[in-house]
Amino acid sequence: MPERPGFRRPLREDELERALRDVGARIAYPEPPDLAAVIRRLPSRPRSLAAPPGPERGLREGHSESRRARLRRSVLAVAAALTVVVTAALLASPAAREAVAGWLGLPGARIELTPSPPVAPTRTLGEGLRLGERVTIAEARKRVDFHVLLPRDTVLGRPDEVYVGSEFAGGQVFLVYRERPGLPRAAEIGVAVLVSEFVGRVDRELLHKMVGPGGELEVVDVNGRPGFWVEAAEHVVFSLDRNGRVVPDTLRVAGNVLLWQQGNVTLRLESALTKQDALSIASSFA
Amino acid sequence: MKSIRALQGTGVDVASYGERITPLGGRPLEEHELVDRAKGGDVHAYEELVRRHQSVAVRTAYVITRDAAEAQDASQEALVKAYHSLSRFRAGADFRPWLLRIVANEAIDRVRASSRQARLTLRVAESRPSNDAAPSPEAAALAHDQQQELLMAVNGLSAADRLVIAYRYWLELSEGETADALGIPRGTVKSRLSRALARLREVMSSYRDPGDLSPAEPREGETGRA
Numbered sequence: 001m002p003e004r005p006g007f008r009r010p011l012r013e014d015e016l017e018r019a020l021r022d023v024g025a026r027i028a029y030p031e032p033p034d035l036a037a038v039i040r041r042l043p044s045r046p047r048s049l050a051a052p053p054g055p056e057r058g059l060r061e062g063h064s065e066s067r068r069a070r071l072r073r074s075v076l077a078v079a080a081a082l083t084v085v086v087t088a089a090l091l092a093s094p095a096a097r098e099a100v101a102g103w104l105g106l107p108g109a110r111i112e113l114t115p116s117p118p119v120a121p122t123r124t125l126g127e128g129l130r131l132g133e134r135v136t137i138a139e140a141r142k143r144v145d146f147h148v149l150l151p152r153d154t155v156l157g158r159p160d161e162v163y164v165g166s167e168f169a170g171g172q173v174f175l176v177y178r179e180r181p182g183l184p185r186a187a188e189i190g191v192a193v194l195v196s197e198f199v200g201r202v203d204r205e206l207l208h209k210m211v212g213p214g215g216e217l218e219v220v221d222v223n224g225r226p227g228f229w230v231e232a233a234e235h236v237v238f239s240l241d242r243n244g245r246v247v248p249d250t251l252r253v254a255g256n257v258l259l260w261q262q263g264n265v266t267l268r269l270e271s272a273l274t275k276q277d278a279l280s281i282a283s284s285f286a
Numbered sequence: 287m288k289s290i291r292a293l294q295g296t297g298v299d300v301a302s303y304g305e306r307i308t309p310l311g312g313r314p315l316e317e318h319e320l321v322d323r324a325k326g327g328d329v330h331a332y333e334e335l336v337r338r339h340q341s342v343a344v345r346t347a348y349v350i351t352r353d354a355a356e357a358q359d360a361s362q363e364a365l366v367k368a369y370h371s372l373s374r375f376r377a378g379a380d381f382r383p384w385l386l387r388i389v390a391n392e393a394i395d396r397v398r399a400s401s402r403q404a405r406l407t408l409r410v411a412e413s414r415p416s417n418d419a420a421p422s423p424e425a426a427a428l429a430h431d432q433q434q435e436l437l438m439a440v441n442g443l444s445a446a447d448r449l450v451i452a453y454r455y456w457l458e459l460s461e462g463e464t465a466d467a468l469g470i471p472r473g474t475v476k477s478r479l480s481r482a483l484a485r486l487r488e489v490m491s492s493y494r495d496p497g498d499l500s501p502a503e504p505r506e507g508e509t510g511r512a
Contacts, residue, residue, distance in 0.1 A: 007432055007435060007436075007490060007493070007494070008494065009494075010487065010490075010491060011487075011490075013483075016483060016486070016487070017455065019432070019436055020436065020440075020451060020455040020456075021455050021456070022433065023410065023433050023436050023437050023440070024452070024455050024456030024457075025456075026410045026411050026433060027345075027348075027408055027409070027410060027411065027437070027456065028354075028409045028410060028411040029341075029344065029345045029348055029354075030344055030348055030354035030355070030357050030358050031344070031358070032340035032341050032343070032344045032358075032361070033340060033343075033344055033358045033359075033361045033362035033365065034358075034362065035333065035336060035337060035340060035365075037362060038333075038336065038362055038365045038366055038369075039329055039332075039333050041366045042329050042332065042366065042369050043327075130353075
């Protein structure tokens with residue numbers, strides 16, 4: 001077994017904290033959101049409601065500012081300030097929000113919380129699953145270093161879509177199957193069956209720990225070799241690629257997963273299928 | 287108002303902190319003044335408020351979503367929602383944890399509603415730290431594979447565990463801010479954090495002592511054909 005990378009002994013508390021801070025400083029965070037886009041979505045309201053009235057506000061009659069006018073201006077300023085306070089206090093109830101919007105001369109002003117915009121429908125099955133690049137089977141076979149296995153199972157048949165990912169050394173292939181009679185849709189992945197293939201090993205100890213409470217991990221026989229059946233658990237699979245590198249293969253599922261190996265290829269089948277059906281499909285891969 | 291030092295490393299744009307909206311005299315507006323103005327419908331005041339916190343907001347979202355585009359969408363949506371919720375912001379409270387709570391909720395909702403969480407991971411920047419500061423000697427000492435491994439272990443934690451670690455070690459929120467941002471009593475931040483660290487250690491210890499599904503090395507010449 002190749003020497004394992006990373007930490008070779010448990011870290012002391014201060015070491016762990018320091019290591020975490022160091023890693024935190026190196027995370028590739030995204031850029032902040034488009035602030036202008038945020039502001040565009042806010043209801044526009046006159047700034048003078050909040051700010052004291054400026055000189056541009058002027059007076060109704062064009063003569064120079066008299067003492068009375070100055071007094072009038074400060075009354076306006078106080079009124080504006082009061083309006084703000086009242087607004088803030090009253091916005092709690094929807095009826096009051098409407099009333100306040102009316103007083104402000106902004107009937108129909110959006111003070112309500114807006115619901116999230118509807119999610120655009122996906123155009124391909126694998127879109128949104130971040131599987132990598134969509135290719136044909138023939139292309140996938142050229143792009144990865146291992147022999148891509150396909151199921152002979154007649155219900156499953158040919159994959160509806162094929163993707164090539166680059167997370168693993170040697171590549172990773174995904175086979176995507178849409179729902180059809182006998183193949184229910186797995187809500188967690190939005191398709192019926194997702195098969196992933198890569199060269200690597202599944203870390204048994206880690207898998208046990210990751211499945212956690214509520215999840216079931218069972219060692220099963222797939223074509224005479226050990227496999228794992230994981231049911232109804234939110235879990236993460238860590239795999240070792242052929243260079244001994246730990247690759248987190250994160251799944252956020254409440255569905256069922258079958259993991260097994262054929263030769264040097266690790267296969268993972270995610271679905272809403274029962275164990276028996278999953279095993280039957282697994283035994284048809286060649 | 288937070289000190290500038292407290293903002294370093296949090297993604298808050300320190301250079302522009304408090305410089306944008308100034309009343310006639312030039313004194314930078316305090317945060318509570320900006321909040322008051324924004325509550326009154328002053329979009330410009332809100333813009334300034336958001337400018338100060340948008341980086342920490344997107345980072346918080348990213349820790350949860352682990353996807354850059356999703357984090358940007360979540361934080362943008364949260365910033366709009368926060369504006370509409372300003373009436374519920376308690377006067378005198380800290381704005382940042384209040385905002386982060388909205389951001390985190392939005393990010394969590396999106397994660398729940400989406401099937402995209404498969405295979406998403408936090409990533410380390412290729413060459414340089416994500417802020418412009420030079421790496422500390424400790425950072426330089428932490429080998430790349432160790433960083434990767436630690437981050438992988440963090441990836442293996444629940445979003446809640448990731449968030450408390452991020453708030454305390456990555457985004458440098460105080461204990462009080464962390465409590466407010468997580469919506470938990472201040473007294474429980476320490477125990478929440480130590481539970482997350484214990485789980486992190488567990489993941490890391492399993493790296494050192496892995497079990498195998500199969501013979502350690504694939505046999506030479508094996509093609510994978512059944």
